[in-house]
Amino acid sequence: MEFNRIITLLRKERGITQKRAAQDLGVSQALLSHYEKGIRECGLDFVVRVADYYGVSCDYLLGRSADRSGVTLTVEEIPNPETAKDNVYRGSVLPTLNKKLISNSLNILYDKLSGCKDKGLVTEVSGYLMLAVYKMFRLAYSAGPKNAASMFSVRPGRWEGYSSAAMSAAEANVRAILAGEELAGAPPLKDLSCFAMTTESLGREYPLYATSLLNLVKTSETRIEKLG
Numbered sequence: 001m002e003f004n005r006i007i008t009l010l011r012k013e014r015g016i017t018q019k020r021a022a023q024d025l026g027v028s029q030a031l032l033s034h035y036e037k038g039i040r041e042c043g044l045d046f047v048v049r050v051a052d053y054y055g056v057s058c059d060y061l062l063g064r065s066a067d068r069s070g071v072t073l074t075v076e077e078i079p080n081p082e083t084a085k086d087n088v089y090r091g092s093v094l095p096t097l098n099k100k101l102i103s104n105s106l107n108i109l110y111d112k113l114s115g116c117k118d119k120g121l122v123t124e125v126s127g128y129l130m131l132a133v134y135k136m137f138r139l140a141y142s143a144g145p146k147n148a149a150s151m152f153s154v155r156p157g158r159w160e161g162y163s164s165a166a167m168s169a170a171e172a173n174v175r176a177i178l179a180g181e182e183l184a185g186a187p188p189l190k191d192l193s194c195f196a197m198t199t200e201s202l203g204r205e206y207p208l209y210a211t212s213l214l215n216l217v218k219t220s221e222t223r224i225e226k227l228g
Contacts, residue, residue, distance in 0.1 A: 002061075002062060002063025003042075003047070003061055003063065004037060004038035006060070006061055007061065010050075010054045010056065011036075013198040013199065018036070024053060025046070025049055025050065025053060026049070027046070047062070055068075056069075057069055063218075067211045067214060067215075068199060068203060100212060101216045101219070102216065104208070104209040104213065105213040107209050108209050108213050109125070111206075112194055112195055113125060116189065116194045118177065120183055120186045121177045121178070124173040124174045125170075127166070127170040128167055128171055131170065135163050135164075135167075177189050178192070199214065202214070
């Protein structure tokens with residue numbers, strides 16, 4: 001299911017035309033087009049040829065790994081950007097794994113944001129993410145029957161709807177800024193070159209964190225697809 005999307009992505013990232021890729025891979029352009037659209041399934045020999053052609057693993061091509069090399073991460077292998085002593089979790093490794101994936105992915109996101117030098121964009125992205133954490137923390141906090149509700153100033157009957165509305169507003173502002181619209185009197189963002197990236201460039205620029213981000217993307221899209 002992932003193969004057609006990935007081979008199309010790899011070709012476009014390399015800037016290769018479908019005709020050129022087909023010639024190099026020894027198939028007709030029509031057949032490669034069918035493979036990229038998912039109309040036809042290829043044999044294992046073609047999978048190997050594509051892996052060699054783009055310099056990736058077969059596991060990556062087949063969607064079995066989010067990393068181009070085909071590695072599968074364990075919690076110990078995910079680099080941890082923090083050195084704080086409290087970075088140890090009790091019980092299951094699942095919280096540690098997910099926390100590292102999110103933290104490492106945020107390192108890349110904020111580095112890209114810093115490159116565009118737009119304070120409004122950073123503010124809106126940060127607001128959206130803070131609200132997401134706020135919502136999950138408040139749900140967890142509220143599950144404790146003896147926890148004092150007075151910790152929060154927004155009343156119980158309103159906070160869920162209001163926080164969701166605030167998140168939607170932040171997302172709308174991010175879209176507007178990236179579209180070049182003027183927001184709150186700030187000059188419009190015109191240079192989006194800082195956001196130019198490929199899976200290959202991400203791995204090159206962020207060797208410690210790119211695998212975490214790609215795994216986060218894969219996990220998120222798997223979750224999204226289940227809704228369909």
